Amino acid sequence: MDGFAYTRADQPETAVRLAAQPRADFIAGGTDLLNLMKDSVERHNHLIDINSLPLSGVRETGGRIELGALSRMSDVAVHPAVRRGLPVLSQALLAGASPQLRNMASIGGNLLQRTRCWYFRDATMPCNKREPGSGCPAIEGLNRWHAILGGSDHCIAVHPSDLAVALTALGATVHTLSVDGPRSIPVADFYVSPGHTPHVETVLRPGELITRVDVPVTELAAGSRYLKVRDRATFEFAVVSVAALVRMGGGVVREVRLAFGGVATRPWRSVAAEQALIGRPLDEVAIRAAGAALVRDAQPREHNAFKVPLVQRALSDILNQFGRNR
Incomplete structure (x- = not known):
């Protein structure tokens, strides 16, 4: 070092x-x-x-929960307000890393963690994220862990954060501070697709600090769930994951928000999959339609084509949980 x-x-x-x-x-x-x-x-x-900055803690106020950027993952995961009002967030945090790392890692740091692409992590290999213009060996190389959605000819690295997937489904807002003052950024706008500049991963400016994350507390969020599929039971990143918020009424889906991890270059919300469910009973026909809409634009590679049916099955599994409880 x-x-x-x-x-x-x-x-x-x-x-x-x-x-x-x-x-x-x-x-x-x-x-x-x-x-x-x-x-x-x-x-x-x-x-x-x-x-030492005063940026820790979890606070309920005005129909939202405020998460201090320096709050540790483990503290947020078990906080009564989070477990009660935002179960998808608690489940996503508990599914991430190991207990020891959750005790150390901060909420802000989790949102800014870098990809686990092995080409990026190996400083001897070319990587457009590390050295713009050097190439992306994952595209033609070993790409089992890589993205099937949101990639480009310059990068197909998967975004690693479980927390970011849950916050995307919840419609959270990231608050920051820089030398230009404070600003608020919807989490949907916080991450940048790779395009021609994969080394640019967020909209943060140099020296801009995440200070807190605001999460709306709604009836929809209260019944939310997170499902993570991984190669082993603990301390492993998602092969695919699903954050689901579903509200039923009169036997049909009234409101739904779906976000996915492990399959895309950024936390991936699928409006197409959501629209395939609205106004329909949560049956296998509707669930299959949502799965088809989710992967319609997928671009699988040699080693990660299995993610296409896997993420559809994960979506089916989590939606069936809502169907059984309606």
């Missing part, structure tokens, strides 16, 4: 001013950042420790 300066910030304004400098970055739990630096995937000459 290269040498770096270290500063412990005592005010958010100080933190963002320091982080706006070239090759500077924030550190909270450090569960992803330090590994990236050790492997020479990322290089920073100044880390700004933000753990």
